[in-house]
Amino acid sequence: MIDSSSGGSSAAPAAASAAGSPNWRLIGRVALIAAGIILVLYVMTLARRTTEVFIIAILLAYGLSPVVRRLSRRMPRAVAIAAVYIALILVTAAFFVIFVPAVLDQFQVVIANAPTYINDARDFIDSAQAWLKQHLGSLVKTNQISQIESTSMNRLTAGMEGALGSITGIVVAIANGIVVAIFGVMLSYFLLANSDAVRDSYYSLFPDRLQQQARYFAREVGRVVGGFIVGQTVLCVLAALMTYAGLAIIRSPYALLLASLSGICYAIPYIGVTIAAAAGFGLGALTSWQTGLFVALIIMIASKIADFLVPKVMGDSVGVSPIAIIFAVFAGGELFGLWGLVLAIPAAALLKVVWTLWLHPWLTGKPVVIDDAPAPVAAKDAAPAVSAAASPARAAPQP
Numbered sequence: 001m002i003d004s005s006s007g008g009s010s011a012a013p014a015a016a017s018a019a020g021s022p023n024w025r026l027i028g029r030v031a032l033i034a035a036g037i038i039l040v041l042y043v044m045t046l047a048r049r050t051t052e053v054f055i056i057a058i059l060l061a062y063g064l065s066p067v068v069r070r071l072s073r074r075m076p077r078a079v080a081i082a083a084v085y086i087a088l089i090l091v092t093a094a095f096f097v098i099f100v101p102a103v104l105d106q107f108q109v110v111i112a113n114a115p116t117y118i119n120d121a122r123d124f125i126d127s128a129q130a131w132l133k134q135h136l137g138s139l140v141k142t143n144q145i146s147q148i149e150s151t152s153m154n155r156l157t158a159g160m161e162g163a164l165g166s167i168t169g170i171v172v173a174i175a176n177g178i179v180v181a182i183f184g185v186m187l188s189y190f191l192l193a194n195s196d197a198v199r200d201s202y203y204s205l206f207p208d209r210l211q212q213q214a215r216y217f218a219r220e221v222g223r224v225v226g227g228f229i230v231g232q233t234v235l236c237v238l239a240a241l242m243t244y245a246g247l248a249i250i251r252s253p254y255a256l257l258l259a260s261l262s263g264i265c266y267a268i269p270y271i272g273v274t275i276a277a278a279a280g281f282g283l284g285a286l287t288s289w290q291t292g293l294f295v296a297l298i299i300m301i302a303s304k305i306a307d308f309l310v311p312k313v314m315g316d317s318v319g320v321s322p323i324a325i326i327f328a329v330f331a332g333g334e335l336f337g338l339w340g341l342v343l344a345i346p347a348a349a350l351l352k353v354v355w356t357l358w359l360h361p362w363l364t365g366k367p368v369v370i371d372d373a374p375a376p377v378a379a380k381d382a383a384p385a386v387s388a389a390a391s392p393a394r395a396a397p398q399p
Contacts, residue, residue: 049180053180053187057188063230065226068084110257202214235313239266243302277300281293284296324348
């Protein structure tokens, strides 16, 4: 057992500072660090494209690192990295050649049949109006119903026209996303290929007395982010496959489109399944409202099955309470948009580690005790700035 706060002569000044006047040097250092973090976040909001490139690169590097680490046991690390990226490129190419055209075809069917959908909605409103007149008689005011029908159809028509008019913008956004993804993949290759230098640069930021905390934090980053990326990818694929299987059983014409949407939305905690179910109900209701309910129910059941598999797929890599996750999702979405929603869970887990290592000991004066950990893994077996194993920190309550 090693007390992370012990460091020779540093214990006496710390005790004297605790007993006497406030340690203004420490307070100033913390204030500067906080100001630096705020400045970095502000710059990230200004340079969104650059930030997205780095986010994609870091996520890919951590996600592919376990595969590279396993392959590097049987071949040189450079060959393992090249093999992984070649496989990634081939899988991506197959995805765009086989999967994307089928999804686009179903999406085009939805857009092409938009006038028919509007007429069906008008017929539904007319039938509802006739039913109300038949059962409620004079209690129903025809003028009010006609006004509601006219307003609803005008809004629906305007929404359809807006969607058709924004196709160009959607195509441009997709093209920008592809460019960002390409640069992110290139940068992730650089991070994996130069993980030794990246790790050493990170460790050089900390003095000798904080090296143990720095190495522990690096291990936790690898455990949390790597476990989250791999686990979330598996769960999204499982949610999409189960949704497609259920929709194929009821012969939904939009099974592939809705399964893709369900898999993508599953990456957004709590909110994603609601979005996917609402879209499923809308497309299913084009056939009948019973079909819409069945489609929404299938999407929700698939999502719940995936939720049940979360502990088996992710293990304890995150370890954040549901309340903290909900707060992180809404706060992240409000501050950083889509990326904030997707990365809310690992960000909350890393904030928990920061609290354990630095904030709680600084606020309470109680040193955190870290179990003895093995020496860092060699460069050929390490992810960027992180080794594979993780050891728990103790003696600090969680926020």
